[in-house]
Amino acid sequence: MVEPLDHLREVTRDDVLTYIKTLHGHQRHDQLVALRPLFTWAKRNGLIFRNPTSRIKVGQYEYAVLQPLVPEQVDRSVAAATTPATRLILALAAVHAARVAQIADLILDDVDLGNRRLTIAGRVRPLDDLTRKLLLDRLEHRRRRWPNTANLHLLINNQTATKTSRASNHWTSAAMRGQDATLERLRVDRQFEEALTHGPDPLHLAEVFGLDEKTAMRYADSARALLHQAAEQPLQ
Structure with a gap:
């Protein structure tokens, strides 16, 4: 003692x-x-x-080895997204790994439907079919709901439609709050999925998502550990 x-x-x-x-x-x-x-x-x-x-x-x-979200967790968040805005927000996090603040900062000029491009935090990304459809749905809803708004932000609500400021982070993330698959978890899961699908290459992750070196290496290390564990499992 x-x-x-x-x-x-x-x-x-x-x-x-x-x-x-x-x-x-x-x-x-x-x-x-x-x-x-x-x-x-x-x-x-x-x-x-x-x-x-x-x-x-x-x-x-x-750091502990990251674990991917399970389908049931994602399904519950998808079910919670019941409006054009929340469905688009969910896709921006889950498909494009956008942070909550980056989603709220998006303006109309960041969307290039003709060239199928989307600019998030200064990085141009290809516009996939799902996100394009959700963008069109949201833009149509916005046109009908607030036809005379001067707010140039992509995502507006009743409070910001009469202003020029962006919606708050709290409003942007509200629909997923309390879910296992929050917007932040979905964002991380998208980046982790990239490492699992395309190989644990930190340079590739940094290029695709604009990650810093340490974060990219963390995703790559976790993906490498999970892939190694899967390889050691006996075939059923």
Whole structure:
């Protein structure tokens, strides 16, 4: 049993190493990140003579392997999308991996139906048949509901139709709130599905979705782990 210490000065490097050996994953990472500035501050203010956390590597944060959404989760979100706006919002997240804020920021000029292109956050994407149909449905609904609006945003509501500002993130994500397959989960699942389908190549993911290096590598690593697990399963 470890005896309680009366002062920070009594804590040794071995004490820290013994403690963190009892932790794993994000707990180990978070505790070391918290302890380091504490002892750095204590040394700077003369409370200790030596920092017991020095030269102890925090190490790279180990994320859990991502898991794809199951069809039932997606089906429930699809069933919850009951209006032209929410159906389009769902497609933008699930097909084009758009973030909630990016969806709310879309303006009419971002839609090029003739050339079948859609610009999201400055990146031009091909317009698939499903999203094109949902865009047409939403644009027709918008024309009938707010024929005189001056708001150039693609997605407007009763509050923003008389203004020029975009709809809030809260309104944009409202229909999927409480679902397992939220807009954020659908966005992540789309990017993960790309890694599973086209191979765990972080460069490909970064190019398709504009991801940063660390995020692309996380998707690729998770996809590689799941593909490896699937390959090891015996044939039925």
